Amino acid sequence: MNKEKEKKLLGEDRREWILNYLKNSSGPVTGTALAEKSNVSRQVIVGDITLLKARNEPIIATSQGYLYMRIGNQGLAERIIACRHDRSQAEQELNIIVDHGVTVKDVTVEHPVYGDLTASIMVSNRKDVQAFLKSIRKTNASLLLELTSGLHLHTLTAPDEQMILNAEKALHEAGILAEEN
Template identity: 40%
Template structure:
C-alpha cells in the first residue's frame, strides 16, 4: 500500500470512528510503525485536514458542507436531467420549493443524493399519485443543493446554466427565502 492510499484510509478510519483513534491502533491496522502514522497525520494536516490530537488519539472534524439555492425552470420531461446533473457532480438535492404569489413559499423535502434516489422519485411521480410542485408556478421552482465544497456548487450551477435549466429571480420574489443570500443570478 502506498503512503497516499494509507493516508486516505487513515482519514476514512477517523471519519468512521465515533471516538478518538490512537496512532498505535492505526499503526497495527496498516502494518506500519507508530511514527509512520504520526508523519502521515502531519502530512494530512499540512494538506488542510482538520485532525486533532487528544490524549486518547486522533479525531477528525468533518469539512462543513455548504448549500446554495438554485432557481430553475424546465418541462416535466427534463426533471430527470436536472436531478442527474446535480447528483452526478456531487450535490444532494435537499428540497424543492416554489414561491407562490398568494400562498408564499411551499416546500417539500427531497434528500436526493444518487441515481437510485432519482429513479425512485421518478417512479413515484410517474405513478400518477403526485404532481410536480413546479407545475403550480409555470415550471419555476427552487432546489436547495448541498455539497462538500463551494467549487462543486459552482460546477453544478455552470452545468445547469449550460443545459438551459437556470432561471432569473423576478422582482416580486424574496431575495432571501431561508436567511441565506446564496442564490443564482
Template identity: 35%
Template structure:
C-alpha cells in the same frame, strides 16, 4: 416505555440505519401501532428535529450537510437534466418550492439524491400519474439543495448555470 423514551429510541433507530426505515418496521421494533409512530414523528419534527418521510421510509436529515436555495427555470423535458446535475455532483434535491400567483408559496419534499430516485420521479411525471409542481409556474421554481460542503454546492450551482437553468434569487424566498 413512555412516550419520551420511545421517541428517543425512534430517533436512534433512524439515525443508526443506513437506509430509510419504514413506519411498519419502527412500529414493530417499538411494539406500538403505526399510527403511534406517525404521531411520534410529528412530535419529533415539532421539536425541531428534521425527519423526512420518503416512499421507502423515514430518514433523519444529516446535521452536517450544507444547504443552499437555488432558483431554476426549465421545461418538464429538462427535469432529469437538472436532477442529474445535482445528484451526479454529490448533492440532494431536498424539495421544490414555487411562488404561485394565487396560492403563494407552495413547497413539496423531493429528497432525490441518486439517479435512480431521479428516474423514478420522472417516470411518475411521464406516465401522467403526476405533474411537476413547476408546471404551475411555467417552469420557474426553487430547490433546497444539500451537500457535504460548500464547494460541492458551488460545483452544482455552476453546472446548473452552464445548463442555463440557474437564475438569481428573488427577495421573497429569503423571507
C-alpha cells in the same frame, strides 16, 4: 411463534424507539418498515411522526421515507439555486446535480395563495433520482414546478462549494438554470 414479533411497542415507548431508530439510521426509513419493526400499523406510525414533529423533532418525510435531520450542515456547503423547466426535464435536472456530487435537499415554489411551498426531495445519486421519479409517476403526483410555469428553487448541499458551482454551470449549459432578468 417468535415472542419478539408478537411484542407491540406502546405509546411513548414506541415514539422514543422511532426517534432513536431514525437518529441512528444512515438514510430514510419507510413508515412501513417502522410499522413492521414495532408491530403496529403504518397509520399508527404516521400519527407518531406527527406527534414527534409537534415536539419540534427535526423529522422530515421524503419520497424514500422518514429522515432525522441533524442540526447544522456538518461542514457542507449549501446554496439555493433557481431553475426553470417543464416536467419533461425534471430527470435531466436532478441527474445533472447529483452527477456533480451534490445533494438536492428540497424544492420550493412561490404559490400566489399559500406563499412558499417547500417539499423535501433528498436525492444524492441517480438511484435516489429514479426512486423519487418512480414515486411521482406511481402516484400520478404533480411536480411543484407545475404550479409556477416551471420556476422553482432547490436547496443544494455538497462537501465543497466548487461542486455546487460546477453543477450550476452544467445546469446553465443545459438551459435549466433560471436566468436573472
